[in-house]
Amino acid sequence: MCGIVGYIGNQNAVPILVDGLKKLEYRGYDSAGVAVCGGGAIDIRKYKGRLSVLEQRLNEAPLSGTLGIGHTRWATHGEPSDQNAHPHAGGTGDIAVVHNGIIENYQQIKNELTALGYEFRSETDTEVLAHYIDHFYEGDLAEAVRKVLGKIRGSYAFAVVSGKEPDKIVCVRKENPLIVGVGQGENFAASDIPAILEHTRDIYLLDENELAVIRKDSVRFYDLAGNALEKKLLKVDWDAAAAEKGNYAHFMLKEIHEQPGAVRNTMTGRVSEEAAGVTLDRISLTREDLARIGRICIVACGTAYHAGLVGQYVIENLAGLPVDVKVASEFRYNCPLVDDRTLLLVVCQSGETLDTLMSLKEARKKGARILSIVNVIGSSVARESHDVLYTRAGPEIAVASTKAYTAQLIALYEVALQLAALRETMSMPEIEEFKQQMLGLPARIEEALKLSEPLRLFAGEHAQVRDLFFLGRGLDYAVALEGSLKLKELSYIHSEAYPAGELKHGPIALIEKGTVVLALLTQETLYEKMVSNIREVKARGAYVLAIAAEGAPAVDTAADATLRLPAVPALLAPVVAAVPLQLLAYHIAVARGNDVDKPRNLAKSVTVE
Numbered sequence: 001m002c003g004i005v006g007y008i009g010n011q012n013a014v015p016i017l018v019d020g021l022k023k024l025e026y027r028g029y030d031s032a033g034v035a036v037c038g039g040g041a042i043d044i045r046k047y048k049g050r051l052s053v054l055e056q057r058l059n060e061a062p063l064s065g066t067l068g069i070g071h072t073r074w075a076t077h078g079e080p081s082d083q084n085a086h087p088h089a090g091g092t093g094d095i096a097v098v099h100n101g102i103i104e105n106y107q108q109i110k111n112e113l114t115a116l117g118y119e120f121r122s123e124t125d126t127e128v129l130a131h132y133i134d135h136f137y138e139g140d141l142a143e144a145v146r147k148v149l150g151k152i153r154g155s156y157a158f159a160v161v162s163g164k165e166p167d168k169i170v171c172v173r174k175e176n177p178l179i180v181g182v183g184q185g186e187n188f189a190a191s192d193i194p195a196i197l198e199h200t201r202d203i204y205l206l207d208e209n210e211l212a213v214i215r216k217d218s219v220r221f222y223d224l225a226g227n228a229l230e231k232k233l234l235k236v237d238w239d240a241a242a243a244e245k246g247n248y249a250h251f252m253l254k255e256i257h258e259q260p261g262a263v264r265n266t267m268t269g270r271v272s273e274e275a276a277g278v279t280l281d282r283i284s285l286t287r288e289d290l291a292r293i294g295r296i297c298i299v300a301c302g303t304a305y306h307a308g309l310v311g312q313y314v315i316e317n318l319a320g321l322p323v324d325v326k327v328a329s330e331f332r333y334n335c336p337l338v339d340d341r342t343l344l345l346v347v348c349q350s351g352e353t354l355d356t357l358m359s360l361k362e363a364r365k366k367g368a369r370i371l372s373i374v375n376v377i378g379s380s381v382a383r384e385s386h387d388v389l390y391t392r393a394g395p396e397i398a399v400a401s402t403k404a405y406t407a408q409l410i411a412l413y414e415v416a417l418q419l420a421a422l423r424e425t426m427s428m429p430e431i432e433e434f435k436q437q438m439l440g441l442p443a444r445i446e447e448a449l450k451l452s453e454p455l456r457l458f459a460g461e462h463a464q465v466r467d468l469f470f471l472g473r474g475l476d477y478a479v480a481l482e483g484s485l486k487l488k489e490l491s492y493i494h495s496e497a498y499p500a501g502e503l504k505h506g507p508i509a510l511i512e513k514g515t516v517v518l519a520l521l522t523q524e525t526l527y528e529k530m531v532s533n534i535r536e537v538k539a540r541g542a543y544v545l546a547i548a549a550e551g552a553p554a555v556d557t558a559a560d561a562t563l564r565l566p567a568v569p570a571l572l573a574p575v576v577a578a579v580p581l582q583l584l585a586y587h588i589a590v591a592r593g594n595d596v597d598k599p600r601n602l603a604k605s606v607t608v609e
Contacts, residue, residue, distance in 0.1 A: 002086070002100040003072040004178065005195050006159045006169045009186025013068030018055055020188075020195035020602035021082065022281045023397075025051050025598065027041035031085035033348045035059075035096035035161060035281045040063030042163045046071075046085035050598075066216075067166055069159045069189075071098035077106075078123030088122060090130030094163045095137065099126040100191060101156035101176040109151065133160060134502040142213050142222070145172060149209075149224055155354055157206075159189050165392040169214040173206035177352045177379065180204040180212050180219055182233065187214045190580050193236055193376075193413050194395050201236040205378040208451050214456065234378060236404075250596040251574045252398035252490075257449060260442035262403040263575065265392040266410040271417075272433050276428060278417045278435070283371065283387040285343075293369065296323045297333050299359045300347040303409060308347050309478035310574045317571065318426060318434075319419035329355040331364040340367035345415070348372065349404040351379020359386050364512045375404050384427045389415065398597045399491045402582050405482065406445070409575050413438060441576070448579040452587075454563060455580060458545060459587035463491070468516045469507070470497040470581075471537075473530055478518035479574045483518065483581030486597050489599050500533040515540030518584070521548035521555055522565065524571035534558040547580050549573065 003024025007013040007240070014470075017034050024034075033046025047053045047574075051072055071086035077085035087096040106125035109132055114120065118131045130146065136144040141173050142164045155175035171178055173187050181188035181203050183194040186197040193203065204219065206408070210229065211221045221229040245482035248254035270279050280407040293570055296315060300306035305327055312323040326336075336359075338344060344363040348356045351374035364370055375393050382388045391407035395480060417434065419425040426434070467576060468487060470480035477499045486498035498507050500519070511517070521530045531554050534544050538558065546552075546559035550567045568576050589596050 002191070003195070004098050004100055004157060004159055004189065005070040005190045006068070006171065007166075007186065008067045008169055008191035008214055010066060011186065012064045012265065013066055014058060014063050014311065016199070016404065018058065019066050019198070020190060021051055021070050023197075024191055025072050025192040028118040030073055030080035032070070033085045033087055034063070034068055034070040035089075035098070036065035036068040036162055037161055037166045038492075040163050040166060041104070042089070042161065044086065044087050044089055044096060046082060046406055047079050047084050056385030067161060067169070069096065070163055076124045077102070078115040082125050083122045084125060084351050088124065088130040090127075090132070091118070095130055095134050095141075095160060097126060097130040097133065097158055097160050098159040099156060100127055101174075102154045103128055103152050103156060104154040105152060121455035125438070129158060137162070139164075140193070141168065142170050143226075145196060146169050146224060146226060149211075151239050157191065161364040166208065166328075167215055171206065171212040171214065173209070174209055175354060175357060175380065178206045178444060180206065180214060182219060183560050185223055186216055187219055189214060192196075197236065203234050203236060203410045204231050205234065207339065207383065208380075213449065219504075234363070238332070243590035245374075249430065250398065250402055250586075252402060252596050253398055254588055255398055255403045255588065256525070256579065257577065258394070259403045260392075260445045262393040262407045262409050263445060264442045266407045267414070267438060268392070270414055273436075273439070276406050277421050277431060278307045278414050280389060280418050281412060283389060283418070285369070285371065285387060285418070285422070287368065290422045292322070292341055296321050296343045296345055297338055297363070297368075298323060298325045298345045298347060299327075299328045299355055299356060299363075301328045301355055303405050303482060304347040304349060304356075304414070306406040306478060306485065307405055307412060307483040308345070309481065310475060311345070311416070311476065313475055314413060314571055315416045315419060319423055320425045321419060322422070326359070328353070328359045331355075331359040334426070336362060336366070338363045338366050338368045342368040344370050346372040346374075346381055346385065348381050348406055349375045349393075349401055351376045351381040353381075357381055357384065358542065363608055371415070372394045373408055373415070389589070399599055399602050402487055406578060408443070409578075410438070413572070434569075437572055441572060444566045444568050444576050445579055451563050451580045451582050455583045456587040458561070459584060459591045461490070462516055462543075463588050465493060465516050467510070468495045468518065468521070469510070470491055470495065470518050471498050471500040471503070471530070471533060472497070472520040473526040474523045475570065476522055476526070476530075476575050479516075479577045479581065480520055482578060483584070486585035486590065486591060489602060490591060490594060490596060491587070491592055492586045492600070500530055500606065503533055504534060508536065508540065509540050511537050511540040516541045517542045517544045517546055518581075519546045519559065520577060521552045522577050524549070525570075525596035527552050527554075531555060531558045
């Protein structure tokens with residue numbers, strides 16, 4: 001959940017580290033620090049608060065050196081403080097470590113090191129790593145790290161430097177992302193691509209339990225036994241400008257407006273007028289494979305889970321296969337009933353969410369076929385899967401997911417169409433007609449974005465409400481869940497989503513005069529029932545904003561205010577309906593003065609359980 005950056009070369013490491021940390025601050029932002037080696041000594045500066053605090057202190061008291069590591073933190077062990085911030089020093093201060101993840105047996109090791117005379121200054125598990133490496137150090141930093149890896153348990157990625165070996169950074173990865181960037185006379189390490197994209201597009205992806213020794217003119221990889229490894233260099237083709245805000249006030253607003261492009265990119269080469277059916281790269285699932293599949297299980301967390309709920313509805317309707325959707329953090333602790341007749345469909349933006357990754361591994365051990373939908377090429381989930389479908393949303397910086405969600409929906413539609421074609425539950429003319437409607441989605445999203453101003457006005461009037469309820473039926477309920485989550489994440493307003501038909505089974509007791517209710521009406525067969533539900537809450541004093549499809553009857557007279565969505569088929573409506581809900585959450589958060597891109601207590605990539 002934290003961000004790591006490392007640099008070794010001929011330039012001053014400090015500005016490169018700070019700039020890289022800015023690109024990773026979405027991964028954690030309760031403290032930040034750097035460790036820089038110059039003249040054979042390591043100097044550590046680290047402070048509680050946003051990265052701007054560290055940057056200001058470095059401006060006041062400059063630091064220089066050509067080797068360094070940096071970190072931006074999201075707390076797991078110990079509250080945010082200067083002492084708990086990374087990097088952590090070991091022993092006499094000759095060794096510094098930055099770390100992402102959790103060392104599960106840190107207390108046992110801490111007790112052992114305390115008995116040997118080591119003094120701990122923080123409450124973190126990371127400081128154990130620094131002292132433990134110091135304990136094993138005998139002139140070879142990589143060997144000391146390797147010995148530590150034989151003793152620790154957990155999930156982690158970390159980078160280590162030593163003042164006694166100022167020509168290298170040693171990095172390790174286990175169930176947490178870490179990449180190595182290759183430049184000319186300089187090399188880099190980072191938790192994510194945007195951190196180093198300005199400097200290089202040539203990267204190596206560390207695999208599980210691999211160790212990298214990075215020098216300014218070379219990179220070497222080893223397994224835990226010390227055997228050398230050969231790895232493939234990858235070329236990143238992202239547009240560097242995609243990781244910058246441009247003229248937008250926030251990354252989230254920029255990413256909301258990038259959704260037409262993200263949707264279009266996710267369809268390019270897969271859904272087209274030129275080729276019949278759908279063409280899914282990197283998916284080798286055949287008709288014979290599918291004949292052995294008895295059920296599909298979708299596993300995901302948070303926003304991806306809500307995308308999975310839409311996917312369940314669409315796959316069952318188009319392909320006629322039974323689908324279960326499971327929260328990844330609960331999946332492997334609930335006797336997962338998967339076997340070699342199960343297709344596990346994994347949905348994950350980063351491809352590094354630990355709960356999702358561990359669910360995948362558990363299902364794979366039981367013989368399930370794994371098909372993953374991820375945004376980050378070469379991520380852990382992608383590499384552990386039999387088949388992978390990349391969403392091509394580009395880098396998503398804001399913590400609250402927007403364009404990654406809509407791209408996931410498109411990928412799920414593509415999978416549903418492929419399954420329908422293989423199972424022959426849709427005719428080719430039906431598939432082609434559905435594709436035509438999908439190809440029109442970018443334009444429909446552009447129209448939905450025009451609702452931003454009326455939503456901003458609504459947000460200004462209702463930004464201080466205590467509670468806000470979302471209602472929907474069928475697919476609208478799945479979208480309502482995502483809208484409610486976005487509002488909670490960004491505004492800190494209590495919000496819940498309910499299937500509208502469940503109102504009378506308890507939730508209607510919460511409706512009182514002035515309660516704000518947002519009602520979704522995009523499913524034609526359910527319009528009349530939704531209008532009845534709106535009248536029920538109105539009769540109890542609620543203020544209702546309806547977001548309805550063009551042509552939804554009787555809504556204007558039932559609701560206090562109505563915003564109309566561009567017309568799309570009911571099955572595709574979630575892609576368009578999500579947009580005003582994202583804009584609503586954004587504008588309410590802005591009206592309340594909240595940090596939109598970095599909401600409190602949240603981080604972009606959740607790499608701990």
